[in-house]
Amino acid sequence: MLAPDSNDGSPDAAAEWAAMLEADPAAAIGPGEADRVLNQDEIDSLLGFDPNASGSVELTGVQALINSALVSYERLPMLEIVFDRLVRLATTSLRNFTSDNVEVTLDSISSVRFGDYLNSIPLPAILSVIKAEEWENYGLLTVDSSLIYSMIDVLLGGRRVSGNVRVEGRPYTTIEMALARRMIEVILEDTHRAFEPVTQVNFKLERMETNPRFAAISRPANAAILIEMRIEMDDRGGKIEILLPYATIEPIRVQLLQMFMGEKFGRDPIWEGHLATEIYAADVELSAILHEQELPLSRVLGLTPGDTVLFDRTPSEPIQLRCGDVDLAEAIMGHIGNNVSVRVTSPLNPPKVTMAGFEALDQSMEGR
Incomplete structure (x- = not known):
């Protein structure tokens, strides 16, 4: 209507x-x-x-x-390559550690808030505070209870049982904590080797906690990268989670932006060689400066043919070789046949801007 x-x-x-x-x-x-x-x-x-x-x-x-405030890990493509490498290294290391058939798989890489992750950890679990010494910051490595009990059974010769291992509602014993620490140290060593192609960093186990409140290494609202890996040993196993705050990986953010190992940003070696070849083949005009002095304008205007201007120089004193407004070298004058010649006596002046200066400028621009 x-x-x-x-x-x-x-x-x-x-x-x-x-x-x-x-x-x-x-x-x-x-x-x-x-x-x-x-x-x-x-x-x-x-x-x-x-x-x-x-x-x-x-x-x-x-x-x-x-x-929307979280930064997607997909902006750091090298990070996934590093942890794929960690999966291969950890598979071999844990097989040697347990003398059993171990399979390590990468479940996911995602961005989370630190506070949300702490609240989502299923207890009981072991939270390891790890320090990246070269980055001077911290991360978390969480081992769930099913993996801890499965690893203890394998290391202590327990019989193979099908299904999940029963988790008892008690704190971990000293032996269990010691065995879990040894497994975590093996994984941290593999993480160090996985990062080697990108950067040199050593991960040190600071402490082990069972209460998430004591493992707060960042503000709850800060963004972090969460890497979830699953470890299977026949019919038993569990999950390991590595959490790295964005502040921790900030020192290598430029390296993590690479699409493949060894990629260079903003530099093409082919064009560098071509440019250097063309520069060496270029023709430049050099000027031999015998002497320079200041004269009043009135005297210059009064010069006539036949007047003599005295230079305060001797034949053996060096002269300046100049290209444009840049002094290149010192030389001694002479002659070859009917031609005036110069012989360079001092090396060329080093350039004020070197390739290292360009690289430092590129890094500062990429860091903004």
Whole structure:
């Protein structure tokens, strides 16, 4: 139903329209535009919640707005290559450590807030505070309880059981903590070797905690990279999570932006060689400066043919070789046949801007 024409000044029409709205507000809406209730699937889609989606699915809706402040790890492509290398190294090291068939797989790499991650850790678990000595910052390595008990059974010769290992509601014993520490040190050594092609960094185990409150190495709202790896030993195993705050990996952010090992930013060696070859083949004009002195303008204007200008120089004193406004070298004058010649007596002046200066400038620009 359409509203009456605003130009219609009839008070009866306006009163009739107001009474109709009070009696049935939906009467102002067309027959195909009536309000309907959203079902649960439509509400989940609007808010961005999908219970069937995995952790790697891109967030949508309200969840995407909430997490928009996080930096995606995909902007650091070298990080995934490093941890793929860690998976291969850890598989070999843990097989030698346990003398058993161990399979290590990389589940996911994601961005999380530090506080949300601490609240999501299933207890009991062992949280290891690790220090990256060269980066002068910290990270977390979390080992869940099922992996701890599975590793203890393997190391102490326990019988093979199918299914998950029963987790007892008790604190870890000294022997269990010592064996878990040894496994964590093996993984940290492999992490050091995985980062070697990118940078030299040593990871040191600072302390081991069982309460997440004592493992707070960053502010709850700070963003961090979470790496989830699964370790399987036949029918038993568990999960290891490595959490690195963005402040920790900031010193190597430029290296992590590489698409492959050894990539160089902003420099092409082919064009560098071509440019150097062309510069060496270029022709330049050199000027031999015998002497320079200042004269009054009136004397210069009064010079006539035959006048003599005395230079305060001797034949054995060096002269300046100049290209444009740049002094290149010193030389001694002589002659070869009927031609005047010069012999360079001092080396060329080193350039004030070197390639190291350009590289430092590139790094400063990339760091902004």
